[in-house]
Amino acid sequence: MKLRTLHEVPLDGVDVPSPARYPWSHDGCPRPPTIPRIPRVKITVPPLPSRFLRRAGLNDALDAGASADFSLVSAPAGYGKTTLLADWSRSTGLTDTAWIAVDGDDNEPGRLWASIVASLARCAAVPPGNRVRSGPVWRPGAVPELVAELADALTTLPQPVRLVLDDVHELVDPVAVHIVRSLVRSMPATVRIVLAARLDPPLSLPRLRLGGRLQELRMEHLAFSSQEVAALLEASGLHLAPAQVDLLHRRTDGWAAGLQLAVRGLEQAADRDTYLAQFSGAERSVSDYLADEIVAGLPDDVHDFLRLVSVSDPVPTGLAAELTGRDDAGSMLDRIAHRTALVTTTGQEPGTYGVHELLRTHLLADLERRGGHRATQLHAVAARWWAERDESRPALDHAARSADPALLGEMLRRFAVPLLLRGDRRQLRHALTRAGSDAVAADPWLSLASSLGHLGTGETAAAQADLASARRCLPDRAPTELVVLRTVAEQFCGGAAGAAAAALPDADRPLPGPQTGPQTEALVRLARGNERLAHRDRAGARAEFTATLELSRRHDLGFLQELSLVLLGVVAVSSGDLRTTRTVCREVLGAAGGHDDTPVPVAAAAMLAYAELVSGETVGAERVAADGLDAGTGVASPPLRFALRAVHGAAGFDLGDRAGGLVELQRARSDFGTEEASPEQCAAMAMLEFRAALLLGHQAAAQSALAWFAQRTGESGELLMMRAWSEAAGCHRDRARSLVRPVLEGSVPVLLPATVVDAWLLETAVALWSSERVAARHGLAAALAAAEPLDALRPFTLAEPDVRTLLIRHHGSFGPWDDIASRALDAGPGAPQQELLSDRELTVLGLLPSLLSLEEVAADLTVSVNTVKSHVRSIYGKLGVSSRRQAVAVARQRGLLGGAVCVAAGPR
Known part of the structure; x- marks a missing residue:
């Protein structure tokens, strides 16, 4: 028989060359062995698809694995194993690749062996005279000998080759598996074996890892990154927004097959946002692929098990046992995880598993298609299981899916407050929406939870509507927790909270009721603090808010922690304690607690910007105010936006843009209109605008700010100061002095502690103009003494030139206030110019x-x-x-x- 060379191989297949001597038949006559006919396509590197994204990083990783004589690419169906290896084989021209597309027929060992020999014989790296081209031919029962012969023939190759066995998971026959195991163990350094499989082959992988002989690429390596998803979409002519790309990446977990199916669907979709929002394992093309390539290979009991646990993500083993009624649920999940990487341990808690999102939604859709109430019943089981473990988010989510209004109401009453205080408003809003507006309006617990949720995002009108519903259905003898919720809602909605607050228990005593816990105690403290702040009991308010802050930190109530800090900032800024104001507000802005959809960080920015301005940190004030305006879009209340714009304008004024700064201050007040604000805020904003207008010589503009403020408040030190400044500007020294005197004597209340500093500085200026040097020096010392605890430096930057001259002349002689005097001289961008x-x-x-x-x-x-x-x-x-x-x-x-x-x- 003539041996044919590679160039003589027929186009439709490959015949494996026979040896020179045939085995003998049972009758003693020589008989040639049966040589399987191997289709050429089976041992040819497959072509690359038309839509293909080259993954250079993975190719480099395969190249880097050359030091390991065995590489394993293991991942479920559809992760691009074949495409990756085909691209890698074609992209490196220095090494020949012997390719075998393994299939079920290769469980006939002779066929598998013939494919291995034929694929190697096709490599140009195998010389024409090499024994690989003429054998060895399969002999049953001679695997070790055959592999040894093949290894000997390959040892002398002039250059290395790769032997790729794709889809090696198809091999289940013990002899076929033994062939592969022997190849891995015996191939010489000239041959690098690469196996691609959906499941780990039955090899001694731990021993190979220990010996440094194994390179592994797994599902997590083959999954597309978000950047690769974007590149794939662009290559397909689809230009999606970053948010759409991220959504697709999350839905598919980077699964190549899912991405390709999504690309085809997106090309035909009229509305891409809708398509992506609905894209799941229930989508027809995805469902068909999963059914054929994944689910069809699962035993019936495994399929049924996964279908039942698909209602939950993640799936703790305890919950899996409840859902399936199987005591061996943990070991079942473990076996499935080893069978398919589409079920994995999540790493969150020991014994917790996750099912690939598309497979899970496919199984869930299958469960729901089977009719009945099985899916909703399982959701109810899951809701109660999570609730027993005090896990509010999954408990509410499953209750919302259970189609059981009573169960959902029970879960909402139990978990609404913790969700609110942690800041998880989205989860709460979703559950309330599922409950329905009628159910919310009829239940005071749900109405108050909805009201507080709206308050958290600055939706005051919606919050007030919910509060009105709660008032209508509130029982005469409401439990303590309900009273607390109503009081807080009334306080932040601007309602009549006094009567409700009077019914609050003393937070220093244990609270009654079976549901009483740290969240309720924290809310009691919060309500008490608000009540005391409303009555200007700043010390009492500070104590209550400090206790609230400690409770929120101890029990991981993130949103309440930030709210407590902001309220402590309110107490501090109204007390003139600018140092504390800056400290607590910076903590809020640096927390990054995911509460940017609330007015809380915006309020912190407004107070911090004002504190920076008054402290002479003008550049910082302008930056913080600008950031606050950007962050406050859509959530900032009119008073917050007014404050931020006014401070931004005043900072611009101080930095040199005096005309522009005044215009911004005026527009801020004009846009604010007739909205309500606290007397302290009105005083602060009016003083900023009035002073800017007066310093520019715009008396009419100054009087407009004064009149606006006078209409909103009663007699105050700030009104007297503005009038005194006007009189001084009009050269009426005695009138200015008589107006400022009540402020200095404390016979008229001041809304802003720094007003006293302004008063002493004006007294100093008038004394200088009257040549009362002793009185002037006394006034300046008093101004420094008043400014030091407040850290108020801006009044000195706006003081009359004569006052600053006096400060320079006597610098170093102010005793305990020398430090504040030095800082006052250094503060403000305009200070050096005056000299x-x-x-x-x-x-x-x-x-x-x-x-x-x-x-x-x-x-x-x-x-x-x-x-x-x-x-x-x-x-x-x-x-x-x-x-x-x-x-x-x-x-x-x-x-x-x-x-x-x-x-x-x-x-x-």
Whole structure:
């Protein structure tokens, strides 16, 4: 018989060459062995699909595994094992690949052996005279000998080859498996074996790992990353938004087959958002693939088991036992996980498993198609199982899917408060929606939970509507927990919370009721703190909010923790404790607790920005206010947005954009309109706008801010200060002093602690203009003493030039307030500019806005007109201007003209 070479192989198949000597038959006559005919396609590297994404990282990983003489690519169906190995085989031209597409027929050992020999014989790296091209031919019962002959023939190859056995999981025949095991154990260094399988082959993998002979690529390596999903979509001509790409990646877990099916569906979908939202294992093409490639290979008992546990994700073994009624559920899950990587341990808790999302939704759809109430009954079982373990989120989710309104109501009453305090409003809102608006309106527990949920996202109108429903159905003798919920809802909705708060128990005593726990105690503390804050009992409010904060930290109530910090910030800022304000607000903004859909971080930003502004940290104030405005889109209440815009405008004013800053302040108030705000906020915003307008010489604009504030509040120190500044700007020294006196004496209440600092600084300025040097120094020392505990430095940056000059002259002589004096001089971007001009130049500059001629100015100052002209030329040069009008404008922009500089020369 003539031996044919590789070039003589017929197109439709490959005949394995026979040896020179045939085995003998039972009658003693030589008989050639039966040589299976091997189709060429079976031993040819398959072509790459038209839609193909080259995965360079995985190719590099396979190349890097050359030091291991055996590579295993193990993953469920559809993870791209064949495509990856085909691309890798084609992309490296230096190494020949012997490819075998293993199938069920290869469980006939002779056929498998023939395929191995034929594939190797086709490699150009095997020389024409090598024994691989002429044998060895399969001999039953001679696996060791045959493998040894093949290994000997391959040892002398001039260059290495790869032997790829694809779909090796098809081999179940013991002899066929023995062939593969022997090849792995005996092949020489010139041959690198690569096995691809849906399941781990029955080899001694631990021993191979220990010996460093094994390279493994598994499901987690083959799964597409989010970036690869985007690249695949782009290559298919689909341009999806990042959020759509992420959703598809989550739905498929990076499963290549699922992605390819999704791509085809997206190409035909009229609405891609709807398609992606509904894409699951129930989708026809995905369902057919899973049924044929995954489920069909499962035993009936395994299929039934997975169908029952598919209602839950994840699946703890205890829950699996409840759902299936099998005591061996844990070992069953473990066996399935070893059989298919589509069921894996989650790593969350020992004994907890997860089913691949598309397979799980396919099984769940199959369960629901079988009719009856089996799926809803299983959801009810799961809800109660999770509830017994105090796991609110899965308990509520399963209750919502159970089609049992009573069960859902029970779970909501039990878990609504913990969800609210942790900040899981989305889960709560989903459960309330499933319960239905009628059920929510008829149950005070659900109405109040819905109200507080709306408050958490700044939806005040919806919160008030829910609160009204709760009031209508509230029982006469409500349990403590219900009273607490109503009180908090009333407080934050702006309702009449006083009567409800009076019914609250003392938080220092144990609370009655079987459901009483740390969440209820925390809410009692919160309600008490709100009540005391409303009555301006700041010390009592601080104590209650501090206790609330400790409870929230101890019991991992994230949203309540941030809310407690913000309320402590409210107490601090209203007390003038700017240091504490900055500390607690920075903690809120740095927490990253996932509560960005609430007004809480926006409120923290508003208070922090204001504290930074008053403390002289102008750049930080502008940045925080800008960030708060961006973050507050859609969730910031009108008062919060007003505060942020006003602080941003005031910071811009301080940084040099004086005209723009004033415009922003005015627009903020105009847009705020007739909305309600606290007296303290009204005072703070009005003072910012009034001072900016007055420093720019816009008396009408200043009076507009004053009038707006006067309409909203009664008599206060802030109103007196604004009037006093106006009188000083109008050169009415005595009137200014008489207006500021009640503030200094404490006979009129102040809303803002820093107002006292402003009052002492104005008193200092008036004393200087009256040449009362001792009184001026006393006033400056008093201003420093008042500013130190508040950390209020901005008033010094806006003080009259004469006051800052006095501060410079006496710097170092203020004793315990020297530090605050140094910081006051360093604060504010405009401070260094004021020192450009001498005292006499500042005096002359102060008279330039008047209608006096230079001759009249000279007479007023009792100096010659030439001296005045010399001062004016020096002022022009230092300010970079060429006219009196320009000098006044630039001086105002730089803060060199205070509201009362017109009286700097004393009374006229």
